[in-house]
Amino acid sequence: TWHPTYIRFGEDTVRTPRQGIDLLRKLRPTDIAVVDLGPVWDGYEGDYGDTFVFGEHPLHDACTKALHEVFDETRDAWHRGLTGRELYDFAEGSALSKGWRLERN
Structure with a gap:
């Protein structure tokens, strides 16, 4: 693997x-x-x-909803030709705009 x-x-x-x-x-x-x-x-x-x-867990549901939104937005940004670093920066900004923090480690 x-x-x-x-x-x-x-x-x-x-x-x-x-x-x-x-x-x-x-x-x-x-x-x-x-x-x-x-x-x-x-x-x-x-x-x-x-x-x-x-x-049933509202915080977990909100997290899962946001992460799928961040993924979809970042995938769309990738199709526009962003580099790897730019994609991580984009995803980080997308997460922050939704009240979440992206773990980049």
Whole structure:
């Protein structure tokens, strides 16, 4: 794989891969979860990530809504030819405009 598969939930969703996770953490009925897959097939790297909300949790719902909006806006900016650094700057500004902070690590 390009990078290990990450499945994080609860407080572990805000930790970077280098920070590790709580291996004893259990999924709660109203948790948020992040899945990040990085397969390689036929020599091509792929990447897929998404966020899921379990149960009813308004903050988690708002976060998930905003991250999909930031992704869509940033994808559109990529189609306009922005560089990698410009894309991160764009995504950071998009997140801030929605009241969120992009973790660039």
